[in-house]
Amino acid sequence: MNALTDAVARLTTTVPPDAPPSARPPAGAALAVRAPGFDGAAAAGLRALPSNEAPDGLPMNTDTHHDLASVTKVAATTTALMRLVSTGDAGLDTPVRHYVPRFTGGAKDDVTVRDLLLHRGGLWEWWPLYVAATGRDDALRRAAELPLRYAPRTGRHYSDLGFMLLGQVVEAAAGTDLSGAVAALVTGPLGMTGTRYGHPAGAEVATSSPGDGVEITMLDTGTPHPVPHRSADFRGWRRGPVTGRPNDGNAHHALGGVSGHAGLFAPPADLITLAAALADHTRHEDLWDPRTAEEFFAPGPDAGQSLGFRRYELRVGPERLPLLGHPGFTGCAVGFVPGRGIALALATNRLLTPGAPVPTDALWAEARAVAGRVAHDSARPQR
Template sequence: MFRVASTFVALLALPLGTYAADLDKDQLAKIDTAVEAAIKRGECPGAVVVVVHADAVVYRKAFGKRAVKPDEVAMTTDAVFDMASLTKPVATGTSIALLIQQGKLKPEDLVSKHWPEFAANGKEKVTVEHLLLHTSGLIADNDIKDYASGRAKALERIAGLKLEAPAGTRFKYSDVGFIVLGELVEKISGAPVDQFAKKNVFDPLKMADTTYTPSESLKKRIAPTGLRDGKIILGEVHDPRAFKMGGVAGHAGLFSTADDMVRYCRMLLRDGELDGTRVLDAKTVKLFTEPHPVDVPVTKGGDAKGSRSFGWDVDTAYSAPRGNLFKKGEGYGHTGFTGTSAWVDPGTKTAIIVLANRVHPDDKGNATPLRREIGTIVAAALGKK
């Protein structure tokens, strides 16, 4: 057995051992088997899984190993993970939503209104909304060589990129688009995205272990990722472009824990407020999370309709954490390349957080089947069929 920590726990709103009437705890217990099987298959060394329902933590466990090289270390529920692309909604998307709430930015704003140089080479019609929905026409990732001379030069080269498609005409998931959004946060607020998010999101929510560029003390709990220059990455962002930008970027760089993500997801499920502290207005949460239709390529010969929200996936090829039973179009979530994911289903007041270290130790592994299976198990526990 790989399980190393914790039994069912209700930490927040419900007394220990109490479950909402609509929750089948025996069904929920199948998460144990799913994670242990994924570890046995070699899909990840370990994981932390937390389920929130009705404003309470109803499942919280650590499995397997936090590290297998250079030494084996057991996974713990307070492990700190490189969140990879969960940075997009949690740090950058939330920051953009706050700037919209503050009246400093509009979704329909041209990016060039706030970053004039960005209009170069046919990008003058790209809006903030296009970036948030991944419909800007920007390339997914530009050449890593564009980052070799540091952050300022990298941003200059991004501003000089050409579009692959006219803005608003197609969906293509783009790290570059969220790098641009991270830069907009700084240009509009005067603070880099890491500082803005800390002051306005993470500190108010008491997400004490959520940060970019982790401190030495925090590194003691960090789950290492893959390899860089033949060495295990520990405490530095795995994403190579974010690394070249000093560890702070709009698309990657955030580190967090399952418990901190619980606080963040509870805030969203409570329409922007947690423990008496309001981070987002209810109408801003709606703006941030409601679906928008996008054209999703499914084959070389045709498109299908999908949907995204302003920073979150809703219904595309990236929707594995929803599982097979939650209704399409009613929830939202995101994945991270390193093995992380979160899925929020407001209709059932549920959030599912899966933090797996699938890229450790050799950049292999696969968290997608586990994400989907856990999402399906949780939906079944809620009576979904």
């Protein structure tokens, strides 16, 4: 445990080598790791910066709840689809329009569930639906009717909109709203009682950012996506600390906190429970068909991508193991090694620190390195 505790403390005090030199470490961090012979979690730093109410700030703990941001894509949507495909209630090669009738016309007609999971459906990467949408249904309609940006299956273009559509696929296949479907298919069966859409299930929650400044900048600069809007087109910006509500603008401002791409809150303990179940997928035939799970885990046509899951390398001593998972913009990530009992969950509030935040990918690389060392050391014979 000392190695894990020290590593988490370093995440909050030093800049990882993969990060830009000007980056600032996150205010707080928590890391949970499971491997054969090891099960531990540690936290360091602050979940909220100093304020009049808390002059010293509030400490980050291992049971602090976090806005998972895009980790929602695997913790909710992808895992729910694994279950629905296992039972035959959804099909990977079924056209999306079968579940979302408004997603139709031209090249859209042939885009499948598999294409969206691989980020090969040709959709725009991001679009500020909240600028013009009048509510959740209108926002989802706009997401479905937005013209494609690329020809389908010509390349991987990571897309939030694709997972908004996949959330609707889950709803149609499960016959209930997305929050209820995820609870019935994923979080309920796994006992993830601290995981909830839209707002945290516990009182202790990490502040994710000082406000909506990131998306304001995205609109005003047209970077990284050239959308035809500016920040002045929207009047609902949050200009104070974002605590207990989704950081993602579309999830919060347009979709009521519930979407296939973002909106989920959870503590590290729940994330590690999910990752451990996926790591030992053959022991959970009551949840999914192992063959279906393995199809989701298999490499896709693009490097670093499986069905819904991102692919990474985990170094455990001399071994180079495939680790599947997903990062989130707020500084969270989850990962697992199928068949090896190795799981890890990272939770930080990287956007809260003044200045340029450390990229999630750099924090995630450090977390993977720690997990690899822990897994290797725990597997060595004890003298």
